[in-house]
Amino acid sequence: MPVERETPAPRGPRRIRVVGAAGSGKTHLARESAAILGVPRLELDAVFWAEDWTLRDVAEAREQVQEFLAAHPDGWVIDGNWRSRLDGMLEPGSPGGADVTVWSRVRRTHRGAGVRPAVGAGRGAGVAQRTDRDAVTLTEAGPALTTLGVVPLIARIDLRGRRLSARELRAVVPRAELDVEAATSAVEPILADVRERGGAALRDYAERFDGVRPEHVRVPAQELERALASLDPALRDALTTSAARVRQGHEAQLPPARTTRIAPGAVVRQRWVPVRRVGLYVPGGLALYPSSVVMNVVAAQVAGVEALAVASPPQKENGGLPDPGVLAACALLGVDEVYAVGGAQAIAMFAYGATGSEDVDGEVLCEPVDVVTGPGNVYVAAAKRAVRGVVGIDAEAGPTEIAILADAGADPDHVAADLVSQAEHDPNAAAVLVTDSPELADAVDDALEARVSATKHSERVRAALGGPQSAVVLVDDLESGLDVVDAYAAEHLEIQTIDAAERAERVHNAGAVFVGPYSPVSLGDYLAGSNHVLPTGGCAHFASGLGVMSFLKSVQVIEYTREALAEVTPALSVLADAEDLPAHGEAARART
Numbered sequence: 001m002p003v004e005r006e007t008p009a010p011r012g013p014r015r016i017r018v019v020g021a022a023g024s025g026k027t028h029l030a031r032e033s034a035a036i037l038g039v040p041r042l043e044l045d046a047v048f049w050a051e052d053w054t055l056r057d058v059a060e061a062r063e064q065v066q067e068f069l070a071a072h073p074d075g076w077v078i079d080g081n082w083r084s085r086l087d088g089m090l091e092p093g094s095p096g097g098a099d100v101t102v103w104s105r106v107r108r109t110h111r112g113a114g115v116r117p118a119v120g121a122g123r124g125a126g127v128a129q130r131t132d133r134d135a136v137t138l139t140e141a142g143p144a145l146t147t148l149g150v151v152p153l154i155a156r157i158d159l160r161g162r163r164l165s166a167r168e169l170r171a172v173v174p175r176a177e178l179d180v181e182a183a184t185s186a187v188e189p190i191l192a193d194v195r196e197r198g199g200a201a202l203r204d205y206a207e208r209f210d211g212v213r214p215e216h217v218r219v220p221a222q223e224l225e226r227a228l229a230s231l232d233p234a235l236r237d238a239l240t241t242s243a244a245r246v247r248q249g250h251e252a253q254l255p256p257a258r259t260t261r262i263a264p265g266a267v268v269r270q271r272w273v274p275v276r277r278v279g280l281y282v283p284g285g286l287a288l289y290p291s292s293v294v295m296n297v298v299a300a301q302v303a304g305v306e307a308l309a310v311a312s313p314p315q316k317e318n319g320g321l322p323d324p325g326v327l328a329a330c331a332l333l334g335v336d337e338v339y340a341v342g343g344a345q346a347i348a349m350f351a352y353g354a355t356g357s358e359d360v361d362g363e364v365l366c367e368p369v370d371v372v373t374g375p376g377n378v379y380v381a382a383a384k385r386a387v388r389g390v391v392g393i394d395a396e397a398g399p400t401e402i403a404i405l406a407d408a409g410a411d412p413d414h415v416a417a418d419l420v421s422q423a424e425h426d427p428n429a430a431a432v433l434v435t436d437s438p439e440l441a442d443a444v445d446d447a448l449e450a451r452v453s454a455t456k457h458s459e460r461v462r463a464a465l466g467g468p469q470s471a472v473v474l475v476d477d478l479e480s481g482l483d484v485v486d487a488y489a490a491e492h493l494e495i496q497t498i499d500a501a502e503r504a505e506r507v508h509n510a511g512a513v514f515v516g517p518y519s520p521v522s523l524g525d526y527l528a529g530s531n532h533v534l535p536t537g538g539c540a541h542f543a544s545g546l547g548v549m550s551f552l553k554s555v556q557v558i559e560y561t562r563e564a565l566a567e568v569t570p571a572l573s574v575l576a577d578a579e580d581l582p583a584h585g586e587a588a589r590a591r592t
């Protein structure tokens with residue numbers, strides 16, 4: 001039986017007026033909002049214009065509006081401007097008027113919705129603050145409505161009283177609409193183009209996606225030195241601390257070389273050999289990630305990789321170079337090959353190499369690498385999936401996910417804080433709470449309301465919490481909760497239950513597990529000593545986080561004496577004959 005996400009109970013304003021300039025997306029916003037709320041919609045253009053594109057008589061038009069209001073006292077969405085003709089009708093505060101007015105407006109290349117509160121309108125209303133980077137999420141009605149407090153921030157999935165098979169569980173756990181598979185078609189032409197046109201394509205994509213055409217695709221050495229020299233001392237100390245702790249954690253991962261004596265004179269040895277050259281991706285679209293420099297670089301260095309190259313998106317604010325904090329972190333860790341390249345194009349550059357297109361590039365801008373690692377958005381993850389085989393990759397480390405398994409004893413404010421902390425990465429980030437306590441779920445809903453309104457990236461967080469990838473999942477008991485989190489296979493899983501340590505040991509599928517009340521995910525993001533580059537989108541069913549093993553290959557070394565070979569030659573010959581490969585047996589018999 002299919003499991004539905006719960007229809008949210010109406011809470012805030014239900015009578016919504018959408019206004020905005022022509023082409024600002026108000027029709028779309030109104031249509032979507034009405035569908036989400038389950039209320040009727042009235043388009044004022046259809047009221048004030050008659051069929052033959054003459055203006056309808058004002059009195060007649062107003063009467064139509066009045067009839068609509070009278071027929072739907074419980075809620076509606078009305079879009080269109082027509083202020084002067086309405087003469088105050090529909091204004092917040094007027095009889096039967098709107099609870100709230102939403103402006104849909106075009107902002108540079110993205111459309112966005114602003115919110116003007118009605119007198120006495122529901123909580124949470126206010127002019128939405130946003131940056132251009134956030135604005136893209138506001139084309140959606142969901143975030144606009146959660147801003148208004150009309151729908152809850154996060155959906156509920158109630159699995160109580162249901163026994164689901166492993167396959168059914170995998171189908172009901174929340175997942176993003178734009179997954180790696182869906183993003184693949186967007187990145188394939190980019191990969192092919194970079195392979196073909198090298199530096200010229202890299203500059204074109206920087207202009208298109210990052211809003212700046214870098215003069216230097218490879219960051220000049222003096223810019224790395226300059227960034228390190230101007231690094232804020234507190235940040236330098238924090239990066240140094242982080243690198244030392246991560247180094248310590250990763251040194252413990254180094255596998256020992258093993259020699260096994262299979263029989264007298266028969267030796268098999270396992271050597272661990274680092275790959276020679278690696279490409280390390282450091283994201284930089286919505287937020288900036290010096291910490292991802294630490295995670296990538298330290299793991300590769302501890303593994304013993306000889307040549308490390310880093311790529312991070314060019315920043316318009318930094319003249320087409322990557323973020324100064326990213327550059328400084330590279331310099332601090334001794335990496336001098338850094339590229340101002342973001343997204344799928346960076347992954348292509350590393351996988352195929354890139355020819356230069358300008359004098360500053362030289363003939364070869366970037367040599368191909370053996371392994372590409374690092375986190376990024378869904379396009380980066382899709383590009384890594386596409387080049388796998390040409391190069392090695394670590395896990396698909398796409399949009400951040402947090403799952404929390406919590407019981408009634410968990411602190412709802414801490415749970416909310418941790419959900420918000422990861423939701424702030426990306427509108428596509430996922431936040432999932434799995435609990436056997438409806439009381440905790442309600443308390444977390446309330447704590448989220450307070451935290452989301454107050455947090456800096458509230459629009460991005462609302463979009464992440466309100467997306468299909470996020471939910472509060474109610475279960476009968478913690479055993480069922482464990483089944484749900486195993487089916488979900490989160491990048492990060494927090495266990496906030498009374499028996500956290502024992503329960504954590506029973507988790508099969510998670511990139512990293514954070515145990516007990518004092519191990520928030522943000523600790524692992526920066527300086528727990530673990531790595532924050534972790535598998536997403538269910539890949540934790542089979543993949544591990546970034547670590548020294550991501551950069552090591554094992555080489556088996558076999559050395560037998562004549563006697564040891566002679567001892568197994570009869571069995572070897574039988575096997576060779578059984579496979580109709582008699583020359584295999586002859587190669588052994590020729591020696592013994």
Ligand SMILES: NC(=O)c1ccc[n+]([C@@H]2O[C@H](COP(=O)([O-])OP(=O)(O)OC[C@H]3O[C@@H](n4cnc5c(N)ncnc54)[C@H](O)[C@@H]3O)[C@@H](O)[C@H]2O)c1
Binds near residue numbers: 397426428491533
């Ligand atoms: N799983 C992990 O280990 C982990 C760790 C840290 C961060 N993250 C995630 O990394 C991501 C960082 O994302 P970001 O966007 O801030 O930076 P990013 O560097 O990953 O992506 C920016 C690039 O995306 C590309 N891009 C944007 N829109 C595109 C489109 N429509 N088509 C093709 N390419 C497009 C552009 O090239 C741009 O340079 C977040 O999702 C965050 O959650 C994951």
Ligand SMILES: N[C@H](CO)Cc1c[nH]c[nH+]1
Binds near residue numbers: 289399400401532534
């Ligand atoms: N939470 C991210 C991993 O998904 C890592 C990170 C870096 N900076 C802050 N957080």
Ligand SMILES: [Zn+2]
Binds near residue numbers: 421422425522525
């Ligand atoms: Zn984080």
